[in-house]
Amino acid sequence: MKKLGLMTAVCMGIGFSACDDGRLYEHHVAIPEEGRVVKLTGQLTGIDDWANGYNVVVAGFTDDSEYAVISKAVSANEEGEAEIVLSGINDEVQSVEFCVVNRLRKRILTFQKADLQTTDTIRMEVNQMDVGMYATIQEQLFNTTCISCHGASTFAAKGLYLTEEKSYGAMVNVPSVIRPDSMLVNPGDATTNVLYHVLANDLDATLSRPHHEMISTQATNWPNIVRDWINKK
Ligand code: HEC
Incomplete structure (x- = not known):
């Protein structure tokens, strides 16, 4: 009896929250899907040390092209702390890399690749690194x-x-x-x-x-x- 009573209470609880969720859910699906997000955090030096025409970035690539589909410049504060969020990564993107690209966003070299397994925010942690030229x-x-x-x-x-x-x-x-x-x-x-x-x-x-x-x-x-x-x- 006690158990049944508990079950009922839980069901009612679920019932109420499901009702709330219903409204929230409808609201939620109205927001357009904006793609995946990659967040890079690290302790970096030498970012600005590259010659003209080279940029240290977080960038998304398809498997068949060396040209980034999407990219964002990496910068760090005076202590060298960097925190870069690259959002709007669509399904076309098959790899996200912490890398150097040229003016045409062509990949020149790669420091680190992100693991794109999950659909949530993808975290890239870079330990202390001198990324100077x-x-x-x-x-x-x-x-x-x-x-x-x-x-x-x-x-x-x-x-x-x-x-x-x-x-x-x-x-x-x-x-x-x-x-x-x-x-x-x-x-x-x-x-x-x-x-x-x-x-x-x-x-x-x-x-x-x-x-x-x-x-x-x-x-x-x-x-x-x-x-x-x-x-x-
Ligand atoms: C398999 C061994 C080997 C590897 C690996 C190697 N080198 Fe050499 N390197 C030599 C030899 C042997 C010489 C002298 C060549 C000669 O006398 O013809 C030389 C000469 C040089 C010279 C000229 C030195 C001078 O004072 O004139 C430079 C510069 C050089 N290498 C740079 C590099 C760079 C950069 C790399 C990596 C991309 C590299 N080497 C990899 C064997 C190697």
């Missing part, structure tokens, strides 16, 4: 592709260390070994430096190791990114 070249190019021969072990080809902490000092205003008349990195002028030409594979002299082949399977954007970094200095 040089820091990214170091992290995504030198660390992944170059340091195996240039300094990660006891060996550094042509004495060139491309490891973190050392790479900048080893190249900027330092003469090249293979082309002693040129600098490895000549700030402000990518045409007269060896780093860019090694990557672009347009040195007069052929290298015993064709470097462009090392990066061709990865982002083909690297020679241009390095060129624009040098020209920006």
Whole structure:
């Protein structure tokens, strides 16, 4: 009996709230569907350090295009705290990325991808990250592709260390070994430096190791990114 009484009370409760819900629901469906929302939070430095024409953004892509369907610039306060909300992500969007795009919103490189499994607000948490232009070249190019021969072990080809902490000092205003008349990195002028030409594979002299082949399977954007970094200095 006691149990039945409780059940009745619960049912009545449901009955009332269902009545309330009915009105609310009708109101709710009148609001147009605005798509998914991605919220990126992070502790970021170097956002404004990119050369002209590059933008650090949160952007949505379809699987078959490198051009963002939707994007929003990432910014941070003085403490480096960033909080970006990208809304209106429609069904066409298959991936949302924290990335760098160019003026045409073409993806240049990716820092992190969001998991788009859920339909609620999608949260992207970025731990402390230096997304500056040089820091990214170091992290995504030198660390992944170059340091195996240039300094990660006891060996550094042509004495060139491309490891973190050392790479900048080893190249900027330092003469090249293979082309002693040129600098490895000549700030402000990518045409007269060896780093860019090694990557672009347009040195007069052929290298015993064709470097462009090392990066061709990865982002083909690297020679241009390095060129624009040098020209920006
Ligand atoms: C498989 C080993 C290997 C990898 C990986 C490698 N290099 Fe090299 N690198 C060499 C060798 C060997 C030379 C000297 C080439 C020669 O004498 O023809 C060289 C020379 C260079 C030079 C010229 C140095 C100078 O003082 O003139 C630069 C710049 C350079 N590499 C940059 C890079 C960059 C950037 C990467 C990553 C994209 C890279 N290398 C990856 C082996 C490597």
